[in-house]
Amino acid sequence: MTATEFKGGPLATRIRTDVAERAAKLTEQGRTPRLAVVTATDDEASAWYVRSIAKAAGKVGITCDIVDLGPAATTAEITATLERLSADDSVHGLMLQTPLPAGARLEELAGAIDFAKDVDGASPLSLGRLAAGLPAFAPATAEAVLSILEHYEVELQGKHVVVVGRSTVVGKPAAHLLLDRNATVTVCHSRTTDLAALTGSAEVLVAAVGRAGLITPGHVRPGATVIDVGTNPTEDGGLAGDVDPAVAEVAGALTPVPGGVGPVTTALLLRHTVEAAER
Numbered sequence: 001m002t003a004t005e006f007k008g009g010p011l012a013t014r015i016r017t018d019v020a021e022r023a024a025k026l027t028e029q030g031r032t033p034r035l036a037v038v039t040a041t042d043d044e045a046s047a048w049y050v051r052s053i054a055k056a057a058g059k060v061g062i063t064c065d066i067v068d069l070g071p072a073a074t075t076a077e078i079t080a081t082l083e084r085l086s087a088d089d090s091v092h093g094l095m096l097q098t099p100l101p102a103g104a105r106l107e108e109l110a111g112a113i114d115f116a117k118d119v120d121g122a123s124p125l126s127l128g129r130l131a132a133g134l135p136a137f138a139p140a141t142a143e144a145v146l147s148i149l150e151h152y153e154v155e156l157q158g159k160h161v162v163v164v165g166r167s168t169v170v171g172k173p174a175a176h177l178l179l180d181r182n183a184t185v186t187v188c189h190s191r192t193t194d195l196a197a198l199t200g201s202a203e204v205l206v207a208a209v210g211r212a213g214l215i216t217p218g219h220v221r222p223g224a225t226v227i228d229v230g231t232n233p234t235e236d237g238g239l240a241g242d243v244d245p246a247v248a249e250v251a252g253a254l255t256p257v258p259g260g261v262g263p264v265t266t267a268l269l270l271r272h273t274v275e276a277a278e279r
């Protein structure tokens, strides 16, 4: 058996088409949507993501400012930058990239992002509202997981969904979004005893740990839907998921890396930016 590929491309294209139309309307009104991306790292994967956001934004008529503070930026500098951009009326969306310099935590710094501009759902206010079921932007990657499941009509109600990874940007918010869809959610992580026993009972498995090939065929229930959130740089300059490609022989459906969750993540970040500009 070979798993059906749940590609992100078609969904990402559909989202970008909608975003481009809405951005054009805003531009007619003299309100071209603007996204500011703050980065303070020389991490290659992060730099690639920032460039791809800027490129995708340009194609749909969103202005994207990259504010690169460099890997030596202090928490005070990052906070001041986020406060300045939060107060700047020409900026509609604002995000802070991870990883951050040693000692800086996204959870603490993101409080300086104005709630209305928090298009990657990183601030404690956004995350708290998400957990409470109140309107807020969800972290784009977590929302991308849900959007792909919805696009491919995967039933979630009453299903056992196992999320591997408990990060603030993906695992935790994805668990909340899945609970809102009436899934029965188990969150596993690096200290979980007998990971395979838990993942092996999942009808839907979400891998968001950031370790290439962690999920092997022995972790997967035959026929399960597997969503691979991992984007781990490989030595040859490519990208590997958290899921061993051999899982395709066991799973019913699997998102590829690249070409799965990633493109949808970028498209949703842009959709959040036009939404912020429309308000």
Ligand SMILES: Nc1nc(=O)c2c([nH]1)NC[C@@H]1CN(c3ccc(C(=O)N[C@@H](CCC(=O)O)C(=O)O)cc3)C=[N+]21
Pocket (backbone or CB within 6 Å): 045, 046, 048, 049, 052, 095, 096, 097, 098, 099, 120, 122, 140, 141, 169, 231, 238, 239, 257, 258, 259, 260, 261, 262, 263, 264, 265, 266
């Ligand atoms: N605050 C914050 N939020 C993030 O969401 C965030 C972040 N920081 N820091 C960096 C990581 C990385 N990330 C990716 C998103 C899309 C692709 C993506 O679209 N990848 C292409 C890869 C194309 C290729 O390289 O061949 C794909 O999967 O098809 C990759 C990586 C979001 N991140």
